[in-house]
Amino acid sequence: MILLIKKVISSPLFFLLAALLVVRAALVLSMGIMPQDAYYYFYADHLALSYFDHPPMVGWMLWLFTSVLGKSIVAIHTTDFIITLITIYVFYLLAIRILSPQKTANAVVLFFTTLLASILSINTTPDVPLLLFWVLSLLCAHKAIAEDKFLYWLLTGIMMGAAFLSKYTAVFLPAGLFFFLLMSKEHRKKLISWRFVLVCILFAVVASPVLIWNIQNDFVSFKFQGANRVSEIKNEGLNIKNVLGLFAHQLALLLPVIFVLLLWTIYKLVRRPLKKLKTLSTDSIFLLCFFLPLLLFFFLISFFYWVKLNWMMPAYISGIIWATVYFKRKWLSYQIVPSLIINVLGLIFILLYPVPVKSDDTWWGWKQLNTELNKKLETKPGYFIFSHDSYKTSALLNFLRDDEVYTGNLLGENALQFSVVHKDAPQQLKGRNALFVDSYPQFKKERNTDSVLFKLKNHFNEVMPLDTIVLKTIFGTKARVFLIYDCKGYKP
DSSP states (O other): HHHHHHHHHHHHHHHHHHHHHHHHHHHHHHHHOOOOHHHHHHHHOOOOOOSSSSSHHHHHHHHHHHHHHHHSSSHHHHHHHHHHHHHHHHHHHHHHHHHHHHHHHHHHHHHHHHHHHHHHHSSTTHHHHHHHHHHHHHHHHHHHHHHOHHHHHHHHHHHHHHHHHHHHHGHHHHHHHHHHHHOOTTTTTGGSHHHHHHHHHHHHHHTTHHHHHHTTTTTTHHHHIIIHHHHHHHHHHHOOHHHHHHHHHHHHOOOOOOOOHHHHHHHHHHOOOHHHTTTTOOHHHHHHHHHHHHHHHHHTTTTTTTOOTTTTTHHHHHHHHHHHHHHOGGGGHHHHHHHHHHHHHHHHHHOOOSSSSSSSOOOHHHHHHHHHHHHHTTTTTOOOOEEEEETTTHHHHHHHHHSOOOGGGGOOOOOTTTHHHTTHHHHHHTTTEEEEEEEOOOOSOOOOOHHHHHHHHHHHHEEEEEOOOOEOTTTEEEEEEEEEEEEEEEEO
16 A cells, blocks of 8 residues: 555656545535535434435434534535545545555545546535445445455445435345345355345345334335435336536546446446456455346336436445546546646635526525525514425535424425424424515526415415525626515415
């Protein structure tokens, strides 16, 4: 490792990598709070065995770090930054077991410079702990297979269970291990031994908080992530635009060098005669079993459903290590330089906000909104605040305010984890007055205000629009618009 570090430091590219790390640290310090950050902090503020739309690890992670660092935007982003750096280090520990020191350095640089790593470093999602426990699972599994020690089989099951506590995508980990043991002549006998059984049992035991919580809550999380998704896929039908969108945002996530390299290596694999496939090394089979199934699954899904940017992220852990075998060091600058430029531009964009983001998925304007709401509440004592955009506005205001902010379950709508935490709120708030915040993005051609008013009038005795809150950037550009309603006499 020391020789590898010396070799990397002596390279001119080291200074570009150091600059990239500094820019990411600056992003952590300057980035405002995103709706996802606030929503998962809401998890941490209401600790539970699991949650409506995700397992609990992201909430537990934020609770641990903010208990030490305090409740702040910087503390939340520092959590993401530190966990991602640990993930990259464990990625190195896995890669060095499979690749030469030079190839390992290439693999670490490739992974470090992806926008995937940048996003994980500054935006809280369940993928932050998922990728950490995913790569820990692969490291333990590789040691277990190579050294066949009880401790490593034990740790493999524990880490896979912890990954499942991060995100349901982790079911592909025991599945990947099953595929590997099935396909490997050398290790196939382990499939019907105590080893694989031990991994599965520990996986289930560690993941049990999710099952317990679902049993206690009518399996709402499994229904939301399972049956509801399947129903949506059936309703959408075949849509090639989704496939093109998948390629576009994965290209952006990985940057062109890695994206093209992965496509090329997959193409080479597919073109290999069956006889040569049987000669793949044990390490190659291992990496492919944790890469291709997840990649293929979401690729097929994309023909019928919009696959989100982050869903394929775990596959790239083993995918990048596998593809690095074919990577030439002279290509590194074509990966590092664009990554650094994009991150610098991102920092400038965050600091100046020259062009408004046409979405509520933005870090800008939330503090200003809270200030304007406080002004309105000065003449309305006893009012509570609520919104209805799934979770975004309510989560942000809950983070910024001391009083509780409510959301769409007051109107009989699904409000994700708010529906669980605030399940008694409709009865508790009966008869009270409220300010309703409509964060419908200004770029939408139709605000559908009639629909909003209809829902509000069904649940309040009187509803009156107040002055709209318009937020502008330092350049005078209108960036955010919020419609505010004075609602009197709530009735569940």
